[in-house]
Amino acid sequence: MxxxxxxxxxxxxxxxxxxxxxxxxxxxxxxxxxxxxxxxxxxxxxxxxxxxxxxxxxxxxxxxxxxxxxxxxxxxxxxxxxxxxxxxxxxxxxxxxxxxxxxxxxxxxxxxxxxxxxxxxxxxxxxxxxxxxxxxxxxxxxxxxxxxxxxxxxxxxxxxxxxxxxxxxxxxxxxxxxxxxxxxxxxxxxxxxxxxxxxxxxxxxxxxxxxxxxxxxxxxxxxxxxxxxxxxxxxxxxxxxxxxxxxxxxxxxxxxxxxxxxxxxxxxxxxxxxxxxxxxxxxxxxxxxxxxxxxxxxxxxxxxxxxxxxxxSRTQQMNRSFNALHLVNTYGAFGSVTRVRQEIVLEGTDDERLTADTAWREYEFKGKPGDVRRLPRQFAPYHLRLDWQMWFAALSPAYTRGWFEPLVERLLVNDRPTLRLLRTNPFPEQPPTHVRALLYRYRFTTREERRETGAWWHRTFVREFLPPVHVSGERGNRTP
Known part of the structure; x- marks a missing residue:
């Protein structure tokens, strides 16, 4: 030939x-x-x-x-x-x-x-x-x-x-x-x-x-x-x-x-x-x-x-596979752009009884924003899959279906494989008694705010995303 x-x-x-x-x-x-x-x-x-x-x-x-x-x-x-x-x-x-x-x-x-x-x-x-x-x-x-x-x-x-x-x-x-x-x-x-x-x-x-x-x-x-x-x-x-x-x-x-x-x-x-x-x-x-x-x-x-x-097509779809072998797919991203950034912050406490004075400690993720003073890191091309899903979850609770509550349950028992997905575990000795999730609005600080505070982010509380959960998996009740 x-x-x-x-x-x-x-x-x-x-x-x-x-x-x-x-x-x-x-x-x-x-x-x-x-x-x-x-x-x-x-x-x-x-x-x-x-x-x-x-x-x-x-x-x-x-x-x-x-x-x-x-x-x-x-x-x-x-x-x-x-x-x-x-x-x-x-x-x-x-x-x-x-x-x-x-x-x-x-x-x-x-x-x-x-x-x-x-x-x-x-x-x-x-x-x-x-x-x-x-x-x-x-x-x-x-x-x-x-x-x-x-x-x-x-x-x-x-x-x-x-x-x-x-x-x-x-x-x-x-x-x-x-x-x-x-x-x-x-x-x-x-x-x-x-x-x-x-x-x-x-x-x-x-x-x-x-x-x-x-x-x-x-x-x-x-x-x-x-x-x-x-x-x-x-x-x-x-x-x-x-x-x-x-x-x-x-x-x-x-x-x-x-x-x-x-x-x-x-x-x-x-x-x-x-x-x-x-x-x-x-x-x-x-x-x-x-x-x-x-x-x-x-x-x-x-x-x-x-x-x-x-x-x-006028109804173009992005990131779709037309066969189970993922051959010859469609691609695309950010057909719409989010104007406001929201983040879910997971917190735990070792208090047996919840009160207005209960001290909550935050779990830090490796990539997604948390601590406002922490500079975002470069991880790509490595893919932090849980961090990405947390971004989607903040857009809509529909994205949490099936995996979010199991995540909280794993944190309540200090599940080691799950904790390895996170940057920090605020309860290294004993698991927390309760875990909750709060929703915050995050924005980048201005140049002036950055000089004054040293923070990269400014955040504002929006609402409770998930009420406190006991180790049993039941929702906790706050006492005023």
Whole structure:
């Protein structure tokens, strides 16, 4: 098939493929490490939403997962650490040191393992970047390794994925909140985003003129630039570079798990590096590999009908999968922007009897705002799943269904896996007798307030979110 090789293979993308694969494996490593650290407390046998109960009521066809055969803490933990080890091996170059078929098996195992977690993860794995990692990871199976040239078809499919990520996000904004169209959304977004980063306070205090420029630039980057990915070089490379710069700006301004990093990784599928990497020589494309890549490409083309239709629909949906394998999904975020930030603050006390003088102590989360003097931390690309759900819960009690009261119950008994999800435990010796939840309005301090108080946040009490709960699980009664 020597005649087929020049048509099938992409010359000049060898270095881009190397960066893309190693970076994608790094994202996989972070994702599996997140599962190793958090899955037991969130979805384990005694977790907030036990995965074992989920697989008993949901058939394999609806949610394919290895955990349908066995779902306990030992198996899920072993799979998470196996994913960490395999991803680390790929980062170190193992997939380039083995035959092509073995490399494809390694990437396929990463995909199957992570699919198994996502499909039983329920709301804790219901984020768009989970599907994005699975879709990118599936395409990576057909990207080849150092023994063969990068397939043109796979690189184009990755560009199509990147286009849907960016263009879908741009459309959902333009069709959504009015503030995106009048360029005012960033008056609020840096303050009200799910998990601000260490620079978010400074971004929020940029001038309103700069905020409007930011918003306008975002529309250009997401609604116009992605079309350049399908043009010949150097236009495609320039478009990829602009997308990378835009995503790095987002990395600096907040914590969005691995969404921005994975978008940056995908952009390398459009970067021609022949000027710096030369032109390595490869043998003929193995016939079986060409057939497999073509079949995979045909599958993606067929499955693209539903997300493509979604893009042009007036009722566009964001972050939706049209199949249980999470292949060819729709993406998008922040179609509406919250104007006011509210936070749920969990408190406990060791008083046996509640009075007006009862002393309450706060639980601190790792990422979400709590202590007004604590500077927001940088956690992305690591994903703090409970912190994100607490942001959703503050928007509406509907988001607490099924997991919030179990969380409070775990705090009442000092459940160690649950406490490891938090930054601090104010009751290290004995569990609290009561736990409650209060709702506060948070806003960034002004520059003057920051100088005077040293605080990054100012908060105002709104209402009681959950009345005090006893260790028995019953609601407590206050005495005046």
């Amino acid at each position: 020597e005649w087929f090789t020049p048509w099938f293979s992409a010359s000049g993308y060898e270095l881009s493929r190397l960066v893309l694969q190693r970076a994608l494996a790094t994202v996989y490593l972070v994702a599996f490490f997140s599962a190793a650290m958090q899955f037991r407390a969130l979805l384990g046998e005694h977790g907030l939403l036990p995965a074992a109960a989920f697989v008993r009521r949901v058939p394999f066809k609806a949610a394919p997962s290895l955990f349908h055969w066995r779902c306990d803490d030992r198996v899920t933990g072993a799979c998470a650490w196996a994913g960490v080890a395999l991803a680390a091996a790929v980062v170190a170059g193992a997939a380039d040191a083995v035959p092509l078929w073995a490399s494809m098996v390694m990437w396929a195992l990463l995909w199957v393992l992570y699919l198994s977690f996502v499909n039983v993860g329920q709301i804790f794995y219901g984020f768009g970047w989970e599907s994005l990692l699975l879709e990118a990871g599936f395409l990576a199976i057909f990207l080849g390794n150092a023994r063969t040239a990068p397939p043109v078809l796979t690189l184009w499919l990755m560009r199509w994925l990147l286009f849907r990520v960016e263009f879908g996000a741009g459309l959902i904004k333009w069709r959504g909140d009015q503030c995106w169209r009048d360029l005012t959304c960033l008056y609020y977004h840096h303050e009200t985003q799910p998990m601000p980063g260490p620079l978010s306070w400074h971004f929020h205090h940029l001038s309103r003129r700069l905020h409007r420029i930011e918003t306008g630039a975002n529309h250009v980057a997401q609604l116009i630039v992605p079309f350049g990915l399908f043009f010949p070089q150097p236009i495609a490379g320039i478009a990829a570079g602009l997308i990378i710069l835009t995503q790095l700006w987002l990395v600096l301004s907040g914590n969005f798990s691995w969404l921005n990093w994975l978008t940056i990784v995908l952009a390398f599928a459009a970067v021609d590096t022949s000027a710096i990497s030369g032109a390595p020589s490869y043998g003929a494309v193995p016939p079986w590999f060409a057939v497999v890549v073509c079949v995979a490409a045909l599958l993606i083309v067929v499955l693209s009908y539903w997300p493509a239709r979604n893009l042009v």
